[in-house]
Amino acid sequence: MASSARDWIEKIRGLETDRPVRILNVCGGHERTLAAAGIRSLMPPNIRLIAGPGCPVCVCPEEDLYQLIRWAVAGEAIVVAFGDMLRVPVNAPKSEARSLEEAKAAGADVVAAASPRDAVEVARRNPDRPVIFHAVGFETTLAPISAAIVEGLPENLFLLMSGRLTWPIVAQLLASDDVNLEGLVAPGHVATIMGATEWAFVPQEHGVPAAVAGFTAESLLEAIYTVASRAIDGAADLSNCYSLAVRDDGNALARQMMQECFEVTDANWRGIGVIPNSGFELKEKYAAHDARRRFPVLETDRKRAGQMPAGCDCARVVMGRIAPNECVLYGAACTPRSPVGPCMVSDEGACRIWWSSGIRE
Ligand code: SF4
Structure with missing residues (x-):
């Protein structure tokens, strides 16, 4: 019989260590389960759960969002973006729209989308107008975007690429001296696409145990127990605690479509800087749908650009x-x-x- 959340918590509490074990997660879904279930408060003092880079909206370059807002306000195109992006503020003078939501309120054509299919629909319903879709997200979002591209985009649909790969930022974190980590809970959604073995570099190159986790409290607790016990034993390997959905090699068809559509390039992460091989750009054969090539760079005088808002950490x-x-x-x-x-x-x-x-x- 599968262990319950209570069983896993008892097992974690039974781990003996006199030094801190810091375990990073890199998934907003994982963080939501941890916070909603109050799992941190149930951990013994030496097991520390750290929220990491699990939010693609948070790291989307401010300049990309600023351009989208400028294009929307200038009437260059109908702008389609995921709902989360609409309220993200950018640095701009008070006289200008500081978010897509404000641009929409001022009369710009801004449409909230739940998936790339919504953008395709908007483009089909408006054949006489250009439509820009903000392609932001991690691998799980970029996979369906690649599927839409392979199926064939309407001629009037353009993509502003802000997609990011998750493993490079984890590699950067593990290589840095200022965040000491003893374990990684790897993102289950990403692993369904890219495969569990994408995270093998964590034990192999950094000597840190890792476990792919699903989104229930039980799956997360199993992964926490697994990496914490390995770390305490001084062992480092990769475990898959989400084998129901995650295969070692992931989803071959999804990866094939992503390879068909995207180049992996160095990319800027908001507030963090450029991380090598961490971004997706359209391949040359899809250049006709690249918003950066189709639309002019619109810039106004602004004191801050590219950073987080003043005071935001x-x-x-x-x-x-x-x-x-x-x-x-x-x-x-x-x-x-x-x-x-x-x-x-x-x-x-x-x-x-x-x-x-x-x-x-
Ligand atoms: Fe979070 Fe502080 Fe930024 Fe608000 S200002 S989003 S609390 S880091």
């Missing part, structure tokens, strides 16, 4: 350097009702997840 939250409630603006100037930074806007942002789970201080 999202970049350090994303990198696991501080917990959301260590940001001085958390719950004060920054709440889901009036978010300062992207981590409080997105459903996958750690600040919003913590606040929505009732963590107030």
Whole structure:
């Protein structure tokens, strides 16, 4: 019989260690389960669960979003974006729209989408107008975007590529000295596409145990127990605690479609900088659908560009350097009702997840 959440918590509490075991997760879905179930409060003092870079909206370059807003306001195109992106603020003078939501309120054509199919539909319904779809997300989102491309995009549909791969930022974190990590809970959704073995570099190259986890409390607790016990034993290997959905080699068809459509390139992460081989761009054969080539760069004078909003510590939250409630603006100037930074806007942002789970201080 499968172990219950209570069983796993007992097992984790039974682990003996006199040194901290810091375990990183890199998935907004994982963080939501951890926060909603209050799992951190059930951990023994030496097992620390760290929220990491699990939010693609949070790391989307500010410049990309700013361009989208400018294109929408200038009437260059109908802009289609995932709902989360609409409220993300950018640095801009008060006289300008500072988010897609504000641009929409000012009369720009901005449409919220739940999937790339929605963007295809908008383009088909408006054949006489260009439509820009903001292709932002991690591998799980880029896979269906590649499927839409392979099926054939309407001529008037253009993509602004802001997609990112997850493993390079984890590799950067593991190589850095300022966040010491003893274990990784690897993202189950990403692994369904890319395969569990994509995370084999964590034990092999960094000597850190890793376990792919699903989204139930039981699956996450199993992964936490697995990596914590390995770390305490001084062992490092890769486990798959989500074998129901994750195969070693992932989804071959999805990966094939992504390879067909995208080049992997160095890419900028908001507040973090350029990470080698961490972004998706359209391959040359799809250049006719590349929004960056089709539309002019629109820029106005602005004091800050590219960074997080003033006072926002999202970049350090994303990198696991501080917990959301260590940001001085958390719950004060920054709440889901009036978010300062992207981590409080997105459903996958750690600040919003913590606040929505009732963590107030
Ligand atoms: Fe940024 Fe708000 Fe999170 Fe602080 S609480 S890091 S201001 S999103």
